[in-house]
């Protein structure tokens with residue numbers, strides 16, 4: 158009997174709305190493919206912060222460590238500063254569980270429209286491999302001479318050899334299973350210490366993969382390229398911040414933020430991985446029932462894939478493609494009038 162213990166953290170805003178739909182689809186899939194999902198829900202959120210002063214309990218990480226996987230909605234809401242909510246939940250989980258790969262595949266699906274003109278489904282597909290444990294996201298630094306004319310802040314980045322090498326190696330390994338192309342996002346022309354080091358490690362790892370074609374592009378030029386020639390990119394590897402920015406861009410270039418899933422992966426499987434949409438809690442549409450649940454549903458499929466339920470994962474992807482391809486049920490961001498729940502139910506229905 159295959160049974161998986163899953164921690165559900167709906168979080169804030171539309172995270173809550175899309176999580177309901179992902180669970181609906183997952184439970185339907187489990188029934189059909191003969192495995193069990195044993196859910197435990199955690200109310201860790203900005204609301205909890207407002208009531209108790211912390212995003213999660215002190216032993217939160219320890220409690221999560223008992224699960225096979227974590228499905229997260231989104232975190233962050235007006236009223237709580239973002240650096241508090243994100244450093245109180247999302248970032249500590251990514252780091253504690255050595256989820257050093259943030260895998261963000263995007264694909265232009267039938268029935269959805271690229272922000273770029275003249276692109277049709279199946280033409281655009283790529284994956285952002287984002288470093289997820291160090292880099293520009295750092296607590297090192299501080300504020301000085303506060304309130305004085307000479308006030309300044311310092312923000313340090315941390316790039317370890319181990320950290321840079323493992324993410325780049327992951328990207329090359331992934332490329333061997335895809336089109337065999339890796340592009341590295343750099344900025345070694347402007348950033349003196351970290352980025353030349355990143356490039357050096359990239360060249361070292363590339364030498365181990367003669368069958369993979371590798372190139373590096375400055376992040377500014379890469380942003381333009383992703384818009385002008387996205388079909389020439391496949392695996393794109395970047396630091397924490399560059400990968401963050403490129404993943405929203407890649408989502409827009411394919412079907413939009415409502416379509417892009419994400420896996421925070423601990424490749425060694427020592428700790429649970431965590432799956433979520435690329436997008437955030439979207440306070441502007443929260444509570445309106447119009448968020449697109451597809452990104453979260455595709456993240457749920459990534460979770461099943463990682464748990465070894467590949468057939469079930471592919472079935473979810475196929476159900477999403479079928480419903481969107483039909484075009485009858487679509488949320489406003491996709492040009493339709495359906496609610497979050499209607500789209501989620503249509504996808505669950507396409508499975509069963």
Ligand code: NAD
Pocket residue numbers: 171230231232233234235239243247414415416433434435436437438439440441442447448449450452490
């Ligand atoms: P966002 O991704 O929440 O929203 C950006 C825009 O995209 C908004 O106009 C929103 O309505 C739209 N959008 C996003 N997802 C959508 C969906 N599924 N369907 C339809 N439209 C969608 O980004 P933001 O506004 O920068 O951030 C809002 C909050 O979320 C902040 O507190 C931020 O820190 C947080 N955030 C959290 C995560 C996470 O938990 N992993 C990720 C990104 C942002």
Ligand code: IPM
Pocket residue numbers: 233243247401435437
């Ligand atoms: C993401 C988000 C987070 C990040 C924020 C909310 C800290 O944008 O998951 O992409 O930058 O990692």
Ligand code: MN
Pocket residue numbers: 401402405435
């Ligand atoms: Mn982001």
